[in-house]
Amino acid sequence: MSPIIDVQHLNYRYPQQPETALTLRDVSFSVAAGEWVAIVGHNGSGKSTLAKNLNGLLAPVSGTVTVDGQVLSEETVWEIRKKIGMVFQNPDNQFVGATVADDVAFGLENQGVPRDEMLARVEQALKQVNMQEFATREPARLSGGQKQRVALAGMIAARPRILILDEATSMLDPRGRAEVLATIRQMKADGQLTVLSITHDIDEAASANRIIVVNDGEVKEEGTPAEIFRHGENLIKMGLDMPYAERLKAALKRQGVQVPATYLTEKGMADWLWQLRSNK
C-alpha cells in the first residue's frame, strides 16, 4: 500500500534567515495509512516547521510532500488541507468561534457544507468528545482541556484522513492531557485515521506505532517506541522524558543492580523484578 504521507528530501528555510541556515535539512520519511507516528525532538529542532510544511502553511525551498497521492503545490493545497486536520498548542489562540458549536462548525463552513448536514455533524462531533452540554458556551468559560477537546471535535466534524497534533497537549495538566489522548485514541479506533503527533510527552510518544527523532532540522532516528526508549538516559538529549520504567532502571543501575538493556514496559519491569526476587 502506498504511504498516505510521503516526504522526500525536504529543505526549508525561514525567509528572514541567511541562505546557509536551513531549518529543515533533507528530511525524508513516510507514514502509512492508519499509522500513529510521534515526532520528537528538542525545542527548536524543526518539528513544528515540519508540520506546517505538510499542509502548505509553509512552502519548502526544495523537496516534495505527497499527501494521499497528491503532490503538495499551490493548486492542490486546499484539497490537501481538507485531508489534514491540525490541532495546535495553545487552546485559546486557535478557538475561532464565539461559542463551542460555532468553533466546531468553522471548518465545515469553510468547506461550504450545507447547513442541515452541518448541524448533524456538529452535534455528533460534540457528543463524541463529550462536550454536547457545552455547545452554547463561550471559550472564556471553558478549561484548557475542554478547549482542546472542542478543537478535536472540529476535526472530527471535518473528517480529515490525517490528524496532526502540534504539541496539542503541552499546555494542559495531566488530566486534560489524558482526556485529549483518550479522545484521539477513540477517533482513531472509529475510523481510518492517521495520526502524526509532535510531542515532548512520553505517554503520547509511547502510544505511537513509530517514533521519528528530529534534531537540528534532520531526521536522526526512526523506530518503534521500544527501540527508541532503549536509549535510556540519552532520551533526555533527544528532547523526550524518560519513561517511568527507564527511570527505575537507571536508579537500580546506580545501586549496582544488573538490569536488562532492552526496553521494558512498566508491566514488563514489574515482572522482571518479581523474577529477580524469586531467583534469589
Next chain:
Amino acid sequence: MMSKLIFGRYIPGDSLIHRMDPRAKLLLSFYFIGIIFIANNWQTYALLFAFTLAAITLSGVKWSFFINGVKPLIWLILFTVILQILFSASGGKVYWHWGIITISQLGLVNGVYIFCRFVLIIFMSTLLTLTTPPLELSDAIEYILMPLKAVHFPVYEVALMLSIALRFVPTLMDETEKIMNAQRARGVDFGEGNLFQQMRAIVPLLIPLFVSSFNRAEDLATAMEARGYQGGEGRSKFRILKWHARDAWVTLGFAVLTAALVFLRA
C-alpha cells in the same frame, strides 16, 4: 473590571424580547431613538415612557440594571439639562434674569424634555444590549450591512472581525488582569502617583499586551488557514437568523406608537 459595566452586558432570559430576532431589535431600537424626537409635549413623552416601561416589564430584567445604566451618564445629562435651563432663549414666564442667564418657563420645560429623552434613549439601548447576546448583535449587523456588498464593502470580513473581536474580549481581559498582577508582583504601582507616573505605569502593561495580541493573531490566522479558511466567499453559514411572527407584531406595535405620537403631537 467587567462587573461594573452594565452597558454591553447580556442577561440571559426567555422573555418575548429575548426571543425576538436580533435584526428586529437592533433596527427598532434605532427607530425608537429616531421617533423620540417627534415627541414635543407632555402627552407624547408620557406615551413614550409608558411604551418603554411596558417593554422593560416584558423583558423581565431587573429594574436596578436600567438605573445603573443611567448612573454613569448622570453628570453628562445634568450638565446638558442645566445648560438648557440657564441659557435657553426666554419664552413664557421669566422667573429670574441676570446677564445672559435667564430661567424661563420654556427653559425649564425644555430641560425636563431633554432629561426625558436621555433617559428614554439609555433605557432602550440598555434593553437592547441586556436582552441580546453580543454574538446575535454581530449577526444582525452583518445582515443589515449586506446591501453594502453592492459597493464592494467587505461585509463578511467585517462580520468575521467583529465576531473574533467579541470572542477575544474576555480572553484579553483575563490576560490584562494576569499581566497587571505579574507586574504588581514585580513592584509596579498601578493607579498611584501623579498623571505622568500613572501613564508610565501603564507601559509595562500595554506593551506585553500588544505583543501577545500579535502572537495570538498569528496563531489564530495559522489555525484558521489550516482549517481551510479562504475568505468569505463560498462559505456556508452555521448560524442563521429567523424572522418570526412575534417580530412582525412588535414592528406593528412600533407603527401604532408612531401614529399615536404624530396624532398627539402639538
